[in-house]
Amino acid sequence: MSSSARWDAIVIGSGLGELTAAAYLTAAGERTLLLEQYDVVGGCSHVFRRKREWEFEVGVHYLGDCGPGGQIPTILRGLGLDDRIEFLPMDPDGFDTLCYPDVTLRVPKGWDNYLANVIDAFPGEERAIRRYLGIMRRLGEALDRSATPASLGGMATFAARGRLASAWAREVRGGLVLGDSSKLKGGGPGWDPLLASKRMSRKPRAAAVEGVAA
Numbered sequence: 001m002s003s004s005a006r007w008d009a010i011v012i013g014s015g016l017g018e019l020t021a022a023a024y025l026t027a028a029g030e031r032t033l034l035l036e037q038y039d040v041v042g043g044c045s046h047v048f049r050r051k052r053e054w055e056f057e058v059g060v061h062y063l064g065d066c067g068p069g070g071q072i073p074t075i076l077r078g079l080g081l082d083d084r085i086e087f088l089p090m091d092p093d094g095f096d097t098l099c100y101p102d103v104t105l106r107v108p109k110g111w112d113n114y115l116a117n118v119i120d121a122f123p124g125e126e127r128a129i130r131r132y133l134g135i136m137r138r139l140g141e142a143l144d145r146s147a148t149p150a151s152l153g154g155m156a157t158f159a160a161r162g163r164l165a166s167a168w169a170r171e172v173r174g175g176l177v178l179g180d181s182s183k184l185k186g187g188g189p190g191w192d193p194l195l196a197s198k199r200m201s202r203k204p205r206a207a208a209v210e211g212v213a214a
Contacts, residue, residue: 007033015043016060023079062090111137 011022014036025032040046044059065071066087076082093113094106103121108114115133119126 005033007031009033010035013043014038014041016045018043020075027079062095063087 092109096107
């Protein structure tokens, strides 16, 4: 590459966000340079292997919102790539399994199914669990997944959608740091750590990253 080359845009890093930005810039006719210090692009989406036997994921183990009209297919469609990747649905009865010394909980598709599983695991805490997950559901449904609130206006919109439940969201910077569920009447240390594993939105996971480019 010539040092005198001129670029319309320079993207530093090759994670999924940077690759998407670079692809859209290029599709828009911009002369784009993508820089990556590692020898593999893709950021947290790639894997590494040991002894030619063990495979480890760097970060991404599945994706959500991959169904028809979802955010991922919409991004790919904008680049003319939506027909190049097939996404496979995950187990709706438990795409995650949370294992603790005294309890194992499968995380299913859908808020109502998740609520039922948590109550089955902690029947004595049903009232507090229903209240807590009711707050979590309202918060999750108030978020716009196409953008993280990064301004006072965005936070105000989020608060309006979440109504009283928004008081439980202390900070939003790409994710939520939520109030301690043990403050709810009946909430306690038994189920608080378990719920903390899944405090983000319980929006159903539509598909796994098992699709491959054609």
